[in-house]
Amino acid sequence: xxxxxxxxxxxxxxxxxxxxxxxIPYAARNAIYKTALSIKAGTLDEMRxxxxxxxxxxxxxxxxxxxxxxxxxxxxxxxDQGPGKNNAGVPDTEAxxxxxxxxxxxxxHQWSGGTRVxxxxxxxxxxxxxxxxxxxxxxxxDAKMDRYGNMSRGQVQQIYTAIRLHFDPTNNATQSKRxxxxxxxxxxxxxxxxxxxxxxxxxxxxxxxxxxxILIAVPKVAYKKRIDMQPIADKIMASDWQPNFQAALxxxxxxxxx
Numbered sequence: 001x002x003x004x005x006x007x008x009x010x011x012x013x014x015x016x017x018x019x020x021x022x023x024i025p026y027a028a029r030n031a032i033y034k035t036a037l038s039i040k041a042g043t044l045d046e047m048r049x050x051x052x053x054x055x056x057x058x059x060x061x062x063x064x065x066x067x068x069x070x071x072x073x074x075x076x077x078x079x080d081q082g083p084g085k086n087n088a089g090v091p092d093t094e095a096x097x098x099x100x101x102x103x104x105x106x107x108x109h110q111w112s113g114g115t116r117v118x119x120x121x122x123x124x125x126x127x128x129x130x131x132x133x134x135x136x137x138x139x140x141x142d143a144k145m146d147r148y149g150n151m152s153r154g155q156v157q158q159i160y161t162a163i164r165l166h167f168d169p170t171n172n173a174t175q176s177k178r179x180x181x182x183x184x185x186x187x188x189x190x191x192x193x194x195x196x197x198x199x200x201x202x203x204x205x206x207x208x209x210x211x212x213x214i215l216i217a218v219p220k221v222a223y224k225k226r227i228d229m230q231p232i233a234d235k236i237m238a239s240d241w242q243p244n245f246q247a248a249l250x251x252x253x254x255x256x257x258x
Contacts, residue, residue: 001039001076001229005032005241023256027249028072034244035237036064036074042232043076050110050226055148061103063087076229078104078111113225121156124165125217130191136221140201142212151215159202159215162189189214 007013007028014021040062047054065087067073081087082101098104100117109116118126118136125131139145144152159165194200194217202215 001043001233002073003032003036003039003076003233003237004073005035005237005245007245008242017253020253020256023249023252025070025072027245027252029066029069030248030251031241031244032072032074033064033066034248035240036066036076038236038240039076039229039233040064042236043227043229046227046232053148055150058103058107061107076233078102078108080104109223110226111229113223116221116223121159121165124160125163128163128165130163130193131217134219136218137201137215138218138221140213140216142204143214155214158189162187163191163202 005028007024010024014024017024043062044059047059051058061079063077063079065075065077067075077087078098079087080098080102082099085099098108105117107116116136122131122135122137125137126133126135131137139151144155146152188206189202189204192198192200192203198211199213200217201213204212204214206212
């Protein structure tokens with residue numbers, strides 16, 4: 001979301017300030033940043049409302065980038081670079097430039113609707129020829145979910161082990177209690193191709209031999225647009241921009257007198 005502000009009565013304001021009119025761009029830049037902070041906060045509030053238990057990582061994914069002088073603008077955006085990398089600050093109009101693995105790519109469909117990007121597990125299943133390049137997988141009714149509504153990492157690891165999805169077999173060979181436990185659980189998992197009575201996907205069994213549907217292959221995953229930043233930004237700009245600018249200008253003028 002790119003923010004550009006208009007200062008009402010700019011020529012009259014410049015005339016009234018005389019030589020101090022040079023403080024206007026500094027005040028405007030500070031006011032734009034403060035307004036962008038409010039838009040970011042409003043978007044995070046909407047994310048808390050729309051997402052079911054969003055992860056802390058997701059809630060740290062919103063950033064602000066201000067335009068370089070003399071440009072009076074700011075961009076509020078999702079992190080568009082992968083983990084451990086600096087943000088590029090790609091405006092939402094250029095969202096296609098978001099790097100693979102970045103939050104903009106992973107959850108960008110929540111802002112635009114449509115199909116999400118494929119996950120690493122889905123690409124591994126494709127590489128093994130178990131699903132087509134256009135297909136996805138979703139948690140089954142018996143999948144183990146974490147408190148954020150995602151499939152637990154332990155169970156994902158079990159799927160990798162059971163179906164031999166690791167590119168390097170040594171990735172499975174550790175002696176930790178967790179790895180041993182996951183390996184034992186993985187031995188009860190298998191892939192059903194859908195030709196029999198079992199639905200296509202990953203199945204497992206409990207200690208009593210009852211079958212559990214863990215992962216389901218689906219032809220597509222479509223999402224509705226859940227976060228609309230435009231009305232959030234419009235509302236905050238209408239209420240906050242002018243007061244923020246007046247307050248920032250008062251500070252700049254006071255500092256100029258010192």
